[in-house]
Amino acid sequence: MNASYEPIKIIHWQKAILLWLQERVEVLDFHSAQVRSISKSYPLPAVLKLKKYINVRGNNGVRLTRQNIFIRDNFQCQYCHEFFSKKDLTIDHVHPISKGGLHIWENVVTACNKCNNKKGSKLLTEFGKIPLNKPEEPKWLPQTELKYKSKRVPEAWKQYLDLEELGW
Numbered sequence: 001m002n003a004s005y006e007p008i009k010i011i012h013w014q015k016a017i018l019l020w021l022q023e024r025v026e027v028l029d030f031h032s033a034q035v036r037s038i039s040k041s042y043p044l045p046a047v048l049k050l051k052k053y054i055n056v057r058g059n060n061g062v063r064l065t066r067q068n069i070f071i072r073d074n075f076q077c078q079y080c081h082e083f084f085s086k087k088d089l090t091i092d093h094v095h096p097i098s099k100g101g102l103h104i105w106e107n108v109v110t111a112c113n114k115c116n117n118k119k120g121s122k123l124l125t126e127f128g129k130i131p132l133n134k135p136e137e138p139k140w141l142p143q144t145e146l147k148y149k150s151k152r153v154p155e156a157w158k159q160y161l162d163l164e165e166l167g168w
């Protein structure tokens, strides 16, 4: 967790021990298991809190995924301004990849199949339309970023997680 008690990441136990030995985290809870090195044994940390607050949103940003691009753009085609469901939407590279465009937040927009076909690998000047909203990196971090692979959440985690909010 962040210094603010906000859960931010699930890490491997070896990384957890390392952070603990580096005194970068406080261990708030342990698993009952022990881990052994050659000379010592340690209780296995279950819940860690960073001593220093890190700006998760600023440092890591929002992951550039199809879903997140659609969420940013409200599931609205940025060229014809109509709303669609996920299956009828595509990602358009404003400055086409084939012409040196990059796959970055500032160069991707939500487009419906029809508009994307029409645009193809044209530049905006050739296409004659500009995206409804200027594409930018969103400032939010979706709740769903923190996913658990298993529904069996360790007992020690429960008091720190808003499980209801995650649908359990």
Ligand SMILES: [Zn+2]
Binding pocket: 077, 078, 079, 080, 081, 082, 111, 112, 113, 114, 115, 116
């Ligand atoms: Zn469209």
